[in-house]
Amino acid sequence: MNLRMVSTGIALVLSAMLLGTGVYQNVVDAPNYKGAPTSLERARGFYHATNPGMFFRALVPATQLFLLLAIVFNWRPAPGMRWNLVAALSCLIATDVITFRFHYPRNDILFVAPLTQPPAYYDRVVTEWAIGNYVRVALTLTAVVLLLVSMIRIARDTTPGNIGSPVLSMR
Amino acid sequence: MITFRFHFPRNRIPLEDPLTRPAAYYHQVVTEWAAGNSIRLAVIVTAIVLVAVSMIRIARDTAPKELRDFNTSGAR
Numbered sequence: 001m002n003l004r005m006v007s008t009g010i011a012l013v014l015s016a017m018l019l020g021t022g023v024y025q026n027v028v029d030a031p032n033y034k035g036a037p038t039s040l041e042r043a044r045g046f047y048h049a050t051n052p053g054m055f056f057r058a059l060v061p062a063t064q065l066f067l068l069l070a071i072v073f074n075w076r077p078a079p080g081m082r083w084n085l086v087a088a089l090s091c092l093i094a095t096d097v098i099t100f101r102f103h104y105p106r107n108d109i110l111f112v113a114p115l116t117q118p119p120a121y122y123d124r125v126v127t128e129w130a131i132g133n134y135v136r137v138a139l140t141l142t143a144v145v146l147l148l149v150s151m152i153r154i155a156r157d158t159t160p161g162n163i164g165s166p167v168l169s170m171r
Numbered sequence: 172m173i174t175f176r177f178h179f180p181r182n183r184i185p186l187e188d189p190l191t192r193p194a195a196y197y198h199q200v201v202t203e204w205a206a207g208n209s210i211r212l213a214v215i216v217t218a219i220v221l222v223a224v225s226m227i228r229i230a231r232d233t234a235p236k237e238l239r240d241f242n243t244s245g246a247r
Contacts (some may be wrong), residue, residue, distance in 0.1 A: 009223055155230035 007070040012147040014063035021139040030130040036122030037115040086145040091139040102132045
């Protein structure tokens with residue numbers, strides 16, 4: 001075990017958690033938001049103690065932090081691999097951009113603003129929210145795959161006896 | 172096992188059965204459900220660690236020959 005592998009491994013596990021919760025939101029949460037205004041009134045009541053946003057606001061920065069550490073620790077020993085990790089971090093930053101620009105306004109409509117619009121309007125907003133979430137899931141899945149590939153390469157590079165081998169310098 | 176034997180009965184109480192018991196009873200059921208879920212999480216974390224260790228070993232075992240040839244320790 002070394003910092004290269006530990007930082008990448010933790011980033012991989014956290015990214016996989018993000019992927020799982022993203023899929024869960026599309027499979028479990030989004031369908032239950034349809035049928036406004038009753039469904040949304042119930043959803044607002046259900047999330048009285050915590051909400052998914054609180055979970056993501058902790059998990060996403062932690063994932064990005066460990067990905068950044070993975071990039072730092074792998075920058076010199078693995079020049080070829082660093083771009084995989086940079087691409088993974090870019091994917092997660094892109095999910096943040098989508099969250100702030102696309103989902104937050106829709107969250108306000110669904111969970112904060114008074115429910116004064118016709119039901120069809122809210123169902124359309126929920127559908128848009130779910131489609132946007134599929135994009136976030138696809139980006140997170142890309143990050144997970146890139147991290148998985150990086151983990152396999154790091155495991156091979158750090159095989160006892162391989163560190164500093166001439167073979168590695170060719171990567 | 173934990174899900175079927177421990178959580179499914181506790182899912183039924185607050186989500187399906189008539190809510191005729193006092194509030195403290197449901198609070199206790201939810202607390203038990205959360206405690207059981209922490210155990211499920213611990214089991215899953217153990218599985219993740221085991222899978223990660225296996226993945227590292229497989230990656231090293233299936234490394235290209237030129238990489239494996241540098242392994243002088245013999246231990247994987």
